[in-house]
Amino acid sequence: MNALRAEIGKLLTLPSLWITALLTLAVTLLLRALDLPGSVLVHTQAGLLVFGVLAATHEYQGGGQIRTTLLALPRRLPLAMNKALALTIVAAPLAATTALLGGDTSAALPLTASMLLAAGIGGLLRQAVAGVGVVLTAYLIACPLLRARWPASDPWLPDTALLDQAQGLPGALVWTAATLGAAAFALHSRDA
Amino acid sequence: MSLVHAELRKLLGLPTAWVGLVLGLLAAPALVVLNAPATRRALADGIVSDASDVGFQNLGIGVLGAMILGVVTVSSEYTATGDDTPGARQLTATLTAAPRRTRLLAAKAAALALIVAVQGTLTAIATLALTTHLHGTAVPAPHPVRIGAAVLYWTLIALLAYAITLIARNGIITLTVLIVNSAVVSFSYLLTKVTPIAAYLPDIVGAHMFLRSIDVPVHISPLTAGMVMTAWVAALLALAGYLFHRRDA
Numbered sequence: 063m064n065a066l067r068a069e070i071g072k073l074l075t076l077p078s079l080w081i082t083a084l085l086t087l088a089v090t091l092l093l094r095a096l097d098l099p100g101s102v103l104v105h106t107q108a109g110l111l112v113f114g115v116l117a118a119t120h121e122y123q124g125g126g127q128i129r130t131t132l133l134a135l136p137r138r139l140p141l142a143m144n145k146a147l148a149l150t151i152v153a154a155p156l157a158a159t160t161a162l163l164g165g166d167t168s169a170a171l172p173l174t175a176s177m178l179l180a181a182g183i184g185g186l187l188r189q190a191v192a193g194v195g196v197v198l199t200a201y202l203i204a205c206p207l208l209r210a211r212w213p214a215s216d217p218w219l220p221d222t223a224l225l226d227q228a229q230g231l232p233g234a235l236v237w238t239a240a241t242l243g244a245a246a247f248a249l250h251s252r253d254a
Numbered sequence: 255m256s257l258v259h260a261e262l263r264k265l266l267g268l269p270t271a272w273v274g275l276v277l278g279l280l281a282a283p284a285l286v287v288l289n290a291p292a293t294r295r296a297l298a299d300g301i302v303s304d305a306s307d308v309g310f311q312n313l314g315i316g317v318l319g320a321m322i323l324g325v326v327t328v329s330s331e332y333t334a335t336g337d338d339t340p341g342a343r344q345l346t347a348t349l350t351a352a353p354r355r356t357r358l359l360a361a362k363a364a365a366l367a368l369i370v371a372v373q374g375t376l377t378a379i380a381t382l383a384l385t386t387h388l389h390g391t392a393v394p395a396p397h398p399v400r401i402g403a404a405v406l407y408w409t410l411i412a413l414l415a416y417a418i419t420l421i422a423r424n425g426i427i428t429l430t431v432l433i434v435n436s437a438v439v440s441f442s443y444l445l446t447k448v449t450p451i452a453a454y455l456p457d458i459v460g461a462h463m464f465l466r467s468i469d470v471p472v473h474i475s476p477l478t479a480g481m482v483m484t485a486w487v488a489a490l491l492a493l494a495g496y497l498f499h500r501r502d503a
Contacts, residue, residue: 098444105441108434112426124334124341191329191425192270195322198430202437203315211288 065135069148073117082113083156090163103164103173103224108198110157110173114180115193117149118245122188128254142185142246146178153177172223172231175238176201179220182241186248257352261327261365270326278319278373278408282381285312290388297392304467306394309385313404314436314461316377320370320408321432324415327366329425345503355499359420363491366416367409374408375401403463403476410487414456417487420494432457446470456486 073079086109093102121128135141157173184193205221216222220237222230265271286309296302331345352358382396411432419428435441435457445452453459453470461468462479474482 096445096448099447100444105434105437105444108430112430116426124339126338191325191429194426194429195433198433199318202433203318206437207285207288207315211292 065141065144066148068134069144070151072120073148073152076116076120078116078120079113082109082116086110086113086156086160087163090160094163094165101164101166101169101224103161103166103169106160106164107173107176107221107224108202110153110160110177111180111197111201112194113156114149114153114177115184115197116190117152117177118145118181118184119188119190119193123190126254132254138250139246142242142249145185146181146242146246149178149181150174168227169224172227172234175223175231175234176220179234179238179241182238182243182245185245186241257357257361258364258368260351261362262368264330265323265327265365265369268326268330270330271323274319274322274326275369275373276319277322278316279377279380281318282312282316282377283384285315286381286384286388294389294392297389305392306396306400307465307467308389308393309382309396310400310404310464312381312385313378313408314465316381317408317411318433318436319377320373320412321415321429321436323370323373324366324412325419325425325428327362327416328419328423332423343503349503356495359495359498363413363416366412370409370412371405374405377408378404400464403480406480407460407463407483410460410483411457413487414490417490417494420498421490443470454482456483459483459486 086106089109090102090106093105121131131141132138135144154170154174157177158167158170161167161169161173180193180197183197184190187193187196201221205219208215209219209222216226217229218233219230220234223234224230289312293302293308297305297308302308331348332343335342335344348358349355352361378401382401385393386395415428415432418431419425422428440458442452442455442458445455446458450471453472453474458468458470459474459479460483462474463476463483
């Protein structure tokens with residue numbers, strides 16, 4: 063319980079996460095006001111994905127906070143679980159608010175899943191810029207191209223859930239669970 | 255000259271730069287092959303508004319590699335050199351060796367522009383050759399001036415990424431802004447549906463240099479497009495240069 067509270071505390075006190083969250087909400091509102099064609103969430107999910115990557119990579123930035131964390135909590139799998147849980151608790155309200163401002167409240171769940179997936183990639187790569195590059199390229203460029211080329215791949219792409227929940231949510235949840243699992247395994251087996 | 259040489263070697267020594275180089279080189283030709291059946295059908299049905307755009311369109315997405323190169327040129331200097339020395343960055347060493355900041359920025363920009371121009375030329379030739387090979391006479395032979403314009407677009411986008419990263423001193427912001435904008439349905443493109451002025455945003459106006467059938471509310475000639483985009487990049491580079499000159503490293 064203490065470990066979970068500590069992880070939530072770390073997430074809530076990071077300036078970069080606050081800036082990302084507030085920028086995402088502000089841009090969502092702004093785009094809503096401009097009345098763009100299509101859902102604005104397709105664009106502003108980028109901010110939430112960056113949030114997920116930063117939440118996972120911040121401990122690996124200069125200074126290597128992760129080693130202090132591991133000194134306090136040497137058991138790595140419970141640590142990974144606590145991190146995922148803490149991020150879910152922080153990410154769900156943010157995703158819900160973004161979805162509300164974006165005008166599609168049902169998007170809260172897919173957005174939360176995407177944030178956790180981004181965190182999984184961040185945990186695997188341990189590098190914020192690389193993580194952001196990979197996640198955004200996958201969500202905004204690779205997936206739409208794959209969908210256009212092979213429409214049958216639709217239920218298996220992680221970003222489908224945002225567009226069509228019934229079709230894409232199971233796939234998105236599988237992706238999220240698999241990435242988080244891989245990140246936990248990497249944390250368990252790699253040198254910090 | 256030795257400064258440009260040093261910057262070239264620094265850039266080519268970065269693993270991330272090679273990711274950008276290889277990604278940029280492969281993405282556009284791969285897209286040509288992937289989209290070939292759909293393109294062939296569209297050409298046969300006559301729904302392609304300008305057949306000469308067919309090969310060039312893929313270059314607009316491959317430009318992602320050039321963007322990554324522009325970002326890492328700067329962000330590599332600002333990354334902490336080691337876990338135990340979070341305050342030590344390569345930039346301090348660079349500035350010790352080359353204290354005149356404007357010259358340093360110019361050398362970095364020259365090295366970046368050189369690499370991206372070579373990358374852009376190779377990619378454009380490969381992409382267009384593949385297009386001709388796959389579609390034959392259905393697609394008119396590409397005009398050399400348009401290939402040059404496409405390469406100029408790549409170089410300018412890389413310099414744009416370079417300038418934004420210098421201003422933000424953070425690769426994440428640049429990558430987010432530029433990837434959101436080069437997405438399949440680009441954000442700038444959507445903005446043009448709201449206000450025609452958005453057609454003059456740097457990334458979308460630049461594409462007019464080598465694409466003819468962009469669906470925007472205003473008509474922009476290739477020459478105007480090139481000048482507007484160059485002006486954007488020059489303005490951002492000037493701002494970046496001013497800030498780099500005035501701020502503590």
